Amino acid sequence: MESGKASIALVTGGTGFIGQRLVLALCRSGAAVRVLTRRRLDSVERIRSEGGVSFFSGDLSDHSSLRGLCEGVENVFHLAGLAHTEGRGREDYAEEQWRTTVGGTENLLAEAEGKIRNVVYLSSVKVMGAGGDREIDETFAPHPEGSYGTARLAAESRILEFGKRQGVQTSVLRLSMVYGSDCKGNVPRMIEAVDRNRFPPLPETGNRRSMVHVDDVVQAALLAARNPHAAGQVYIVTDGRIYSTRQIYVWICRALGKAVPKWTVPVWLLRAAASAGDLIGAVRGRRFVFNSDVLDKLAGSAWYSSRKITEELGFHPTRDLEDSLAEMVRYYRQCRRS
Ligand SMILES: NC(=O)c1ccc[n+]([C@@H]2O[C@H](COP(=O)([O-])OP(=O)(O)OC[C@H]3O[C@@H](n4cnc5c(N)ncnc54)[C@H](OP(=O)(O)O)[C@@H]3O)[C@@H](O)[C@H]2O)c1
Numbered sequence: 001m002e003s004g005k006a007s008i009a010l011v012t013g014g015t016g017f018i019g020q021r022l023v024l025a026l027c028r029s030g031a032a033v034r035v036l037t038r039r040r041l042d043s044v045e046r047i048r049s050e051g052g053v054s055f056f057s058g059d060l061s062d063h064s065s066l067r068g069l070c071e072g073v074e075n076v077f078h079l080a081g082l083a084h085t086e087g088r089g090r091e092d093y094a095e096e097q098w099r100t101t102v103g104g105t106e107n108l109l110a111e112a113e114g115k116i117r118n119v120v121y122l123s124s125v126k127v128m129g130a131g132g133d134r135e136i137d138e139t140f141a142p143h144p145e146g147s148y149g150t151a152r153l154a155a156e157s158r159i160l161e162f163g164k165r166q167g168v169q170t171s172v173l174r175l176s177m178v179y180g181s182d183c184k185g186n187v188p189r190m191i192e193a194v195d196r197n198r199f200p201p202l203p204e205t206g207n208r209r210s211m212v213h214v215d216d217v218v219q220a221a222l223l224a225a226r227n228p229h230a231a232g233q234v235y236i237v238t239d240g241r242i243y244s245t246r247q248i249y250v251w252i253c254r255a256l257g258k259a260v261p262k263w264t265v266p267v268w269l270l271r272a273a274a275s276a277g278d279l280i281g282a283v284r285g286r287r288f289v290f291n292s293d294v295l296d297k298l299a300g301s302a303w304y305s306s307r308k309i310t311e312e313l314g315f316h317p318t319r320d321l322e323d324s325l326a327e328m329v330r331y332y333r334q335c336r337r338s
Pocket of ligand 1: 012013014015016017018019036037038039058059060061079080081082083100104122123124125175176177178179185
């Protein structure tokens with residue numbers, strides 16, 4: 001219930017993986033929260049039971065459906081978007097990504113004009129691309145990855161320009177890959193593949209990857225909203241650790257209670273298999289399950305620094321992947337049972 005509260009925090013994407021945690025944290029801090037959603041309300045029971053939450057039915061890509069969304073709102077947490085894996089490969093993916101991410105952000109800002117005081121936008125390190133074995137910070141010139149990265153970068157600039165024009169505090173958080181019990185993406189896929197003995201025992205290649213736990217993303221979002229130093233700033237958010245794929249593989253084996261194989265697949269063999277996969281993909285006109293892209297994701301680096309947010313906003317990550325894998329494996333097993 002929103003009535004009786006001085007101001008409202010609006011969360012777009014409040015029904016998603018990160019958004020649900022942020023909504024709970026805001027409610028527990030006593031805020032009244034409004035969640036934008038396209039879904040049926042009975043499908044979001046988990047946050048519906050929390051006092052202080054109300055839902056607003058609308059679609060970011062349809063401006064007229066947002067009328068009234070920002071009435072009484074002080075803080076906006078803008079999380080809604082199309083994940084980089086969602087619908088990828090579809091012919092109209094780039095167009096849909098742009099419509100939701102950039103068009104959706106423009107529609108939201110048009111509705112917010114003259115009403116709000118603060119926007120925190122959750123973007124991605126994919127706006128910068130990966131720098132190989134180099135650690136990337138916010139000064140790195142952006143090389144957006146695909147239509148996802150390009151659309152995110154454009155949405156970031158819409159947000160920051162809005163802040164300058166309207167005298168509103170705006171900040172952008174560029175998240176590295178986010179993990180947590182019910183996350184989607186590469187880590188849960190890897191857990192399943194290892195469990196089913198479909199993941200090759202990789203050797204230690206010394207690649208460096210950054211990630212962050214969902215609870216720490218929530219911490220970063222709240223810090224950015226509350227600290228005036230965040231105005232007009234862009235921050236990378238990671239848990240401050242560096243992970244190699246081999247390390248993650250070994251931890252997953254342990255969390256699953258499986259013995260770590262004593263042998264490894266040599267890198268040259270993986271490269272040869274990836275090249276063969278590229279060739280098969282080119283001949284049949286469809287991506288093969290293992291190719292150079294997949295190998296790059298497995299063995300490549302994507303290493304980012306979150307020093308700036310730590311120094312300027314006092315961000316201190318509380319979780320790491322090794323500890324979190326137990327909860328992720330528990331969740332994976334629960335889903336398999338149900
Ligand atoms: N998870 C990660 O590893 C990661 C990493 C980097 C950046 N990010 C970014 O962080 C944000 C949140 O990620 P997440 O993993 O929590 O996302 P998620 O679980 O995929 O949730 C996406 C959310 O976006 C909303 N949404 C999508 N299209 C919409 C539209 N047209 N109008 C209104 N709402 C719409 C959905 O709401 P309804 O379905 O209820 O309408 C849903 O709540 C995303 O922008 C994502 O790109 C995530």
